[in-house]
Amino acid sequence: MIETVPVPLPGREYEIKIGPGVLAEAGPRIAAMTQRKHVAIVSDETVARLHGGALQSVLTEAGLTSDILALPPGEATKCWPELERTVEWLLAQKVERGDVIVALGGGVIGDLAGFAAAILRRGVRFVQIPTSLLAQVDSSVGGKTGINSVAGKNLIGAFHQPSLVLADTALLETLEPRDFLAGYGEVVKYGLLGDAAFFDWLEGEAPKMAAGDVAAQVKAVTRSCQMKADIVERDETEQGDRALLNLGHTFCHALEAATGYSDRLLHGEGVAIGCALAFELSSRLGLCSQEEPSRVRAHLRDMGMKVDLADIDGDLPPAEALLDLMGQDKKVVDGQLRFILARGIGEAFVTSDVPRDAVLRVLEDALKQR
Ligand code: GLY
Numbered sequence: 001m002i003e004t005v006p007v008p009l010p011g012r013e014y015e016i017k018i019g020p021g022v023l024a025e026a027g028p029r030i031a032a033m034t035q036r037k038h039v040a041i042v043s044d045e046t047v048a049r050l051h052g053g054a055l056q057s058v059l060t061e062a063g064l065t066s067d068i069l070a071l072p073p074g075e076a077t078k079c080w081p082e083l084e085r086t087v088e089w090l091l092a093q094k095v096e097r098g099d100v101i102v103a104l105g106g107g108v109i110g111d112l113a114g115f116a117a118a119i120l121r122r123g124v125r126f127v128q129i130p131t132s133l134l135a136q137v138d139s140s141v142g143g144k145t146g147i148n149s150v151a152g153k154n155l156i157g158a159f160h161q162p163s164l165v166l167a168d169t170a171l172l173e174t175l176e177p178r179d180f181l182a183g184y185g186e187v188v189k190y191g192l193l194g195d196a197a198f199f200d201w202l203e204g205e206a207p208k209m210a211a212g213d214v215a216a217q218v219k220a221v222t223r224s225c226q227m228k229a230d231i232v233e234r235d236e237t238e239q240g241d242r243a244l245l246n247l248g249h250t251f252c253h254a255l256e257a258a259t260g261y262s263d264r265l266l267h268g269e270g271v272a273i274g275c276a277l278a279f280e281l282s283s284r285l286g287l288c289s290q291e292e293p294s295r296v297r298a299h300l301r302d303m304g305m306k307v308d309l310a311d312i313d314g315d316l317p318p319a320e321a322l323l324d325l326m327g328q329d330k331k332v333v334d335g336q337l338r339f340i341l342a343r344g345i346g347e348a349f350v351t352s353d354v355p356r357d358a359v360l361r362v363l364e365d366a367l368k369q370r
Helices: 022-033 045-061 080-092 107-122 133-139 169-174 177-194 196-210 214-234 241-246 249-258 267-284 291-302 319-326 356-368
Strands: 003-007 014-019 038-044 065-071 100-105 125-130 144-149 152-159 164-168 339-342 348-351
Touching: 003 214, 014 022, 014 214, 022 045, 022 100, 022 125, 022 164, 038 045, 038 080, 038 107, 045 065, 045 100, 045 169, 065 080, 080 107, 080 144, 100 107, 107 125, 107 133, 107 144, 107 152, 125 133, 133 169, 133 177, 133 214, 133 267, 152 249, 164 169, 164 214, 169 214, 177 196, 177 214, 177 241, 177 267, 177 291, 177 339, 177 348, 196 214, 196 291, 214 241, 241 339, 241 348, 249 267, 249 319, 249 339, 267 291, 267 339, 267 356, 319 356
Parallel strands: 014 164, 038 065, 038 100, 100 125, 125 164
Antiparallel strands: 003 014, 144 152, 339 348
16 A cells, blocks of 8 residues: 655655655665665654654665764754754764765654755755654655745745655554644645545545554545646746645744644644635625635635634734734745635635735634634
């Protein structure tokens, strides 16, 4: 039950291998990529404890020694001091231009280790071994790497494609249910943005996937990665279509900023709420029928996910302040907010032509329901 999704970027082609047990491929695949018999692995303390031993064993079997840098878990690790620590550690590991670094972890580790790989000796190759659902379907694929600034998330970074992605779905078993569901926010996003049949399938099968059905997990991760690979192939540096992957993210980033990037709202939870708001906005602008946002919300509810602003604990700022936080988003072009809206499920498009008042009304009404 192993799937392979190619990412055919000219000169930087790579494969995403998906399925239970693909971690075992790390040994032979990495041994074939480098002359060096030593591998530097960047991870976090939780993931290193759970899966570091298994990775090191398969590397040993392939004749490779390895060391792990285990960073603190959590979004706060995507910062300058941890990046500096990582880069200095990699240099102390004597990583050279021809070597391969491994990122073993969720989105935080993939983004930070990928950025470290992008800048170390002006760029070394890296392998992504994503351990969270969110990382398997989104952040480990497509080459966006970076850290956060006090001014906002992911504002410092580089495009640097991995050389291989090993998405071992068996590792999802160790995720907390809340983290699994947060990752599911990114899965459902793919159906909503460009594949109505996938969304239909998720409505029926996603509960099985959440309950641990391996075939459903492999199918969901594979379809998500295929869609991402296809978009990244068309538009690697987000000049156009890649922005579709940001469905729900303009709302999400404002909510994450308003909740201090804390456990009050995980990124994937914000994406799910943001998708529901993006469909609500699309419907109010007459782009899609009123049934579409209801269907989106009903599915998210069925999955036990956060759907409304009322599902976020604690206070939120007023609608005007949330709108200002949206202005910090990377997707602002010439001061104009760019939104991903939809003409229906599976039919998203990018636009800057959204009346400010319409967004404000959606936020005001969503806040009133709290
Ligand atoms: N997560 C959005 C992108 O990779 O473009």
